[in-house]
Structures are given as C-alpha cells and as structure tokens.
Amino acid sequence: MKNQEKKAAAPMSEEKRQNKLKRRKKLKYGGLATAVTAIFVVVVILVNVIVSLIGNRFPNAVLDLTTSNVYEISDETLDYIRDLDQDVEIAVSSDESTFQTDKYYKMISETISKYQGYSDHISVTYFDTTKDPDILAQYQELYGGTISSGKIIVTSGKRIKVYDCFSDMFELDQQTYQYYQYGMASLTDCITGFKGEQTLTSAIMNVTDSNPKAVGVIAQSNGELIYSQTQANYYAVSAAQSLLDSNGYDVTELDIVTDTLDTEQYDILLLPAPAQDLTTDAIAKIKDFLYNDGNLGKQLIYIADYTQSSTPNLDAFLKEWNVQIDRSVVRDEDSSSQTVSTLSGKGKVPIAYVNADEDDKGYDGNLNNTSLPVVAPLTRPIDALTANNGRTVTSLLTTSNTSYRYPLSDASGDTASADDVPEETTEDAAEAETEAAETTTSFNVSAAERSENTVMALCRDQQSTGSEFIESDVIVLGSMSLLDYNLVQDSAYNNAEYFVGLLNSICGKEDSIVIAAKDLSQTSISATETQLKTIRTLVVFLIPLAVVVIGVIVAVRRRWR
Known part of the structure; x- marks a missing residue:
C-alpha cells in the first residue's frame, strides 16, 4: 500500500509531461481546425443562400455570360413589366423539375423567373396536367383549345394566351424541321434562336390590354x-x-x-x-x-x-x-x-x-x-x-x-x-x-x-x-x-x-415592344468588359489577397504562442 502511494506521489517524468502537452496541443489545434472547417462550410452555404435570394429578388444582379445574352431581358421589357398594374399569372403545364434538367427548358424557366423577380404583379405556377386536374380545369375553362403538357399559359382576369414550349419559345430552322417531321433529325437540332422574351412580353401585353x-x-x-x-x-x-x-x-x-x-x-x-x-x-x-x-x-x-x-x-x-x-x-x-x-x-x-x-x-x-x-x-x-x-x-x-x-x-x-x-x-x-x-x-x-x-x-x-x-x-x-x-x-x-x-x-393602340430572337448558333461563353473586369479583380486580386492576409494572421499567431 505504501509502495502504491509512493508510486502515485512520484513526480511525472519530463518525457511524459511533454507528451501530454503535445496531445493537448494537437487536440486544441485539431478542434480549432474542425471548428474553422465547420464555420467555413456554414459560411459557404449561407453565401449560396444569400446569392440565390439576391438573384431571385434582383435578377439583374446575376451575370449572363452567354454569347447572345440568352438570360438577359431588354430595357423595354423591364420598363413595361415594372409598370404593370394588373396581376398576371404565368403557368407551366409541367413539373418544375423537368425545367431544371434540360438546357432548353432551363432557358425558359430562368427567363420566367426573371419576369417574376422584376414585378410583384407576376406570379409563376408549375403543375402536372395529370396530377393537378383542378388547376388544369381553371385554365381550360378560359381557353377554347386543349391545354396539354409542355405549354406556357399566361392569364390576367378572363384573358388567356397559350404557347408551346418549343415552337413558340424558340426559332426553328425550317429545313431541319422538315427533316424532323420525317424522323431524320431531333427537335433540338432545329433550334436556332430563343424568343422566350418576345413571346412572354407579347403575351403579357395581350392579356392586360385594355384596348x-x-x-x-x-x-x-x-x-x-x-x-x-x-x-x-x-x-x-x-x-x-x-x-x-x-x-x-x-x-x-x-x-x-x-x-x-x-x-x-x-x-x-x-x-x-x-x-x-x-x-x-x-x-x-x-x-x-x-x-x-x-x-x-x-x-x-x-x-x-x-x-x-x-x-x-x-x-x-x-x-x-x-x-x-x-x-x-x-x-x-x-x-x-x-x-x-x-x-x-x-x-x-x-x-x-x-x-x-x-x-x-x-x-x-x-x-x-x-x-x-x-x-x-x-x-x-x-x-x-x-x-x-x-x-x-x-x-x-x-x-x-x-x-x-x-x-x-x-x-x-x-x-x-x-x-x-x-x-x-x-x-x-x-x-x-x-x-x-x-x-x-x-x-x-x-x-x-x-x-x-x-x-x-x-x-x-x-x-x-x-x-x-x-x-x-x-x-x-x-x-x-x-x-x-x-x-x-x-x-x-x-x-x-x-x-x-x-x-x-x-388604330389607337399604345403598347408595343419589338424584340428580336436571341441567336443560339454560337455556344461559346462571352462577357462584357465590365463583367470581365469584375471577374479579373476578384480572381487576380481579392482572393489571393484574402489568402495572404489569412496566412499572415496564422503565422503571427503561431509565432507568439
């Protein structure tokens, strides 16, 4: 018993003490690294959420780097929809997920989203014609024809316009389209231009026209x-x-x-x-x-x-x-x-x-x-x-x-x-x-x-x-x-x-906006000089500077600990 007490009372060797300090230091820095990583992940998620919210609320804040500015809306359309004083509903007779997977459908969904972002009077609905018969029925009641899947429906009050997602939203090469009708080409092979803005703006003008x-x-x-x-x-x-x-x-x-x-x-x-x-x-x-x-x-x-x-x-x-x-x-x-x-x-x-x-x-x-x-x-x-x-x-x-x-x-x-x-x-x-x-x-x-x-x-x-x-x-x-x-x-x-x-x-009709279709024959990414300058500043200066500053801070802290 006495030997055990003596053994317990014996001072810790210097080697053991140093090992214990190292373990404690590793645990401290390991925990700090984990915390920093967790905080970084949270910040990235928050930034993405905030950017997404800003993009929805302020559509013009999203850069469009496509050659033909496919996702941009003209100033004439912006002025028109910002001044809207009537409620307009844009409905798509397909699941929203469908419009996120196909690149052509995505052009339509992104454009519709911008319209909604620029006007509180514009609402957007996606519905399935088979799963949501009640929604379909309310539009069918206003429209003389048949509304099938893949249609863009624009309504205001009792007025309605219905468009096809391909033939009315895209320019089609007529010769290739003839090949498509004979099964010798795909529908996407026929597409040469995007006229989503032209179609949507004209539809809104039509259903809200008082004259x-x-x-x-x-x-x-x-x-x-x-x-x-x-x-x-x-x-x-x-x-x-x-x-x-x-x-x-x-x-x-x-x-x-x-x-x-x-x-x-x-x-x-x-x-x-x-x-x-x-x-x-x-x-x-x-x-x-x-x-x-x-x-x-x-x-x-x-x-x-x-x-x-x-x-x-x-x-x-x-x-x-x-x-x-x-x-x-x-x-x-x-x-x-x-x-x-x-x-x-x-x-x-x-x-x-x-x-x-x-x-x-x-x-x-x-x-x-x-x-x-x-x-x-x-x-x-x-x-x-x-x-x-x-x-x-x-x-x-x-x-x-x-x-x-x-x-x-x-x-x-x-x-x-x-x-x-x-x-x-x-x-x-x-x-x-x-x-x-x-x-x-x-x-x-x-x-x-x-x-x-x-x-x-x-x-x-x-x-x-x-x-x-x-x-x-x-x-x-x-x-x-x-x-x-x-x-x-x-x-x-x-x-x-x-x-x-x-x-x-x-004839006494006031509103008109003539919009040219956007050429899709060029697929390369381009940017304006202002956009290039912003990207260059961010990548060449701001990000490297942030890395250097963080590195200096870490080095100084380690030096004085």
Whole structure:
C-alpha cells in the first residue's frame, strides 16, 4: 500500500509531461481546425443562400455570360413589366423539375423567373396536367383549345394566351424541321434562336390590354393562298402575323371568298399582295368593311409586290383612295442604299426614310433607336393622285433623291422579271420568275431619272359627325419584302418596329415592344468588359489577397504562442 502511494506521489517524468502537452496541443489545434472547417462550410452555404435570394429578388444582379445574352431581358421589357398594374399569372403545364434538367427548358424557366423577380404583379405556377386536374380545369375553362403538357399559359382576369414550349419559345430552322417531321433529325437540332422574351412580353401585353385590336389576315381566296407562293412571300406573311400577335393583336386568317369580313369581329384587315386580281365581289366586301355602315373606324393594310400580275380591280379600288402603284421597283446603288440578305436573296437595296414632317401626328413609328435603318427591298413606288373626294394621302416612307425606278416587264402580263430581284436570289424566287425573265427588255440605268420615291403611304378618309371626327384608313406598302422574315427578325433594322409603331398610332393602340430572337448558333461563353473586369479583380486580386492576409494572421499567431 505504501509502495502504491509512493508510486502515485512520484513526480511525472519530463518525457511524459511533454507528451501530454503535445496531445493537448494537437487536440486544441485539431478542434480549432474542425471548428474553422465547420464555420467555413456554414459560411459557404449561407453565401449560396444569400446569392440565390439576391438573384431571385434582383435578377439583374446575376451575370449572363452567354454569347447572345440568352438570360438577359431588354430595357423595354423591364420598363413595361415594372409598370404593370394588373396581376398576371404565368403557368407551366409541367413539373418544375423537368425545367431544371434540360438546357432548353432551363432557358425558359430562368427567363420566367426573371419576369417574376422584376414585378410583384407576376406570379409563376408549375403543375402536372395529370396530377393537378383542378388547376388544369381553371385554365381550360378560359381557353377554347386543349391545354396539354409542355405549354406556357399566361392569364390576367378572363384573358388567356397559350404557347408551346418549343415552337413558340424558340426559332426553328425550317429545313431541319422538315427533316424532323420525317424522323431524320431531333427537335433540338432545329433550334436556332430563343424568343422566350418576345413571346412572354407579347403575351403579357395581350392579356392586360385594355384596348385589344383584332386583325383579319386575308391569306386565302377560295381555299388557295392569295399571294404568290414563293418562299419569301410565305415567310413574310408568317412574319407579319407573328409580329402582330407578338404585339398584342388578335390575329385570324381569313378567306376573302368564303369568310365574312365582320366589322363587329375585326378592326383591321391585312391584304398581302394578291397574285391575281380580286373579283368585284371581293372588292365590294373590303369597301363595306371600311365604310362600316357609315361609322368608319376601320383600317386596311394593303401590301403590293413585284410578284403580282395585272390587277385592274385592285388598281381601281386604290385609285378611289387617291393612290396608284407603279409597275416598277425602286433601286438605289448610291450611299443611300445598304446591302442586305433577305429570303429573296442578297443585294443592295434602298434605305427608306421616315417622313419627319409628320412626326407630330404619330407617323414616326415611335422608334427607340432612329439611327437604325428601314430598308426597302424590291419595293414598288406609290404615287399620290389628285382627287376632290375628301381623302388625303400621306407619304410615310420615302427613298432618297438618288433612287430610280426599274420597270417591271409587262410583255406577258404576268409577274416581274428575274432581273428585278437581287443578284444572289434564292432558288425559289428565281424559279418563280423564269418565264417572265425571257421577256425582259433592256433598261438604261445610267439614263434613269433620279428622284425620291414613296414606298409606304397612308390614305385617310376622315369625316365629321358634328361632335367628333371618324375615319377609316388604308395603309399601303410597296413590297412584301418590307416585312421580309430576315429583316423582321433582325434587330439591326427598324422595319418591324416602324410597322408596329405606326399601326399602333393609327388604330389607337399604345403598347408595343419589338424584340428580336436571341441567336443560339454560337455556344461559346462571352462577357462584357465590365463583367470581365469584375471577374479579373476578384480572381487576380481579392482572393489571393484574402489568402495572404489569412496566412499572415496564422503565422503571427503561431509565432507568439
């Protein structure tokens, strides 16, 4: 017993004491390291949560490094949705998880999320059509068609617009899309551009519009397409319809023979370049629409084109509105021209200038960027006639005084010569003009008279009822190519914005935003100079500096312990 007490009382050896201190030190620093690691993990999680919240609350704080700024929203859209004073619901008829796995679906979900982040009046819902039949039923009640899976539904009050996630949210290459229909390509192979912003903004404008306008597009005559069936014309009509629909107009295709031009149902008619002359009965239907039982208040958009044959009935109708369209196309190889690529081909075409004298009447198109040109490919000139019938003609777009008129061949009484199309024509357009090309007559360009030429005009019939003025209008365009598919989709030209802005002013519709689709053909990541500078500062300076400071602090603490 005594030996045990002596043994317990014996002083600890120096070696054991040092080992004990080392173990205690290891435990201390090990615990500190664990605590630091735990704190770091917590901080990382909190930073991610905070960044996610900031991204949702302030969408513009999220950097978009894609080449075409796929996830960015234009200033015009931002201004519009920030000023919304009506509640809008965007519903997606698919599970939200589906829109996080596919890269194309993710473009849609991210864009929708930004809309919600910028406006408290916009709410977003995802639902499954099979699991949530009650939600589907409430939308189905407002919509005349069938709502299936993969639709984007935009509603406000009792108004609704429904879009397909692919065909309405993305630009599709039409040739590849034909391969897809035959099972020779995938749907994603067809995608060339993202037009999610264009679709969503137009949908919101449409469902919140307090003054909706309905457009009847006279696309057929007795079941046949009314215009010359070239590729350029087909897609120009499609582009015009899409442009109107995207800016809040309700668009319906009509047949001039079998359909009624109901003044109660339609505010505006669009007549795209009939290849053959209209019958007297068809002309009478258009006249009755514009007269509207003496109440006027209607508009007709008439588009001429070089592909038209002789149209004496249409010419007589236009003459009553004090205009005639010359059998020629306007050309200009001077500085007031620009080389453009249209579906008809590539070549130099005249630049059309907005009539500045009419700005106070709202005929300037309310353009956001007046430095961008309006170009006029293959456009027939419009001449004003003098008549004492109370109707006025206003020149809206004119070419420069260096332009001249190149005559269309009338030798066969058919369509224009192939020489009237740009040098690099599409196969479709060239084939359509082969027969007339054989009858082309020579023309001395150097001796041609140079002068300004009107390529778009407004004919107005205004009458007084005693207390107010009422009016009907005929808007005349000299070419289908003014609304060429390529030009309408290209934000480098003002063709689309001017057309929509002018129509809005004339028919009393206020809101319009023309948005170009975002090109997805380039997949590399890019950044603006400001973004690059921010990333460079963070990676090259701030992060290394933080590491150095932490290292110095740790070294100093270890040195003095």
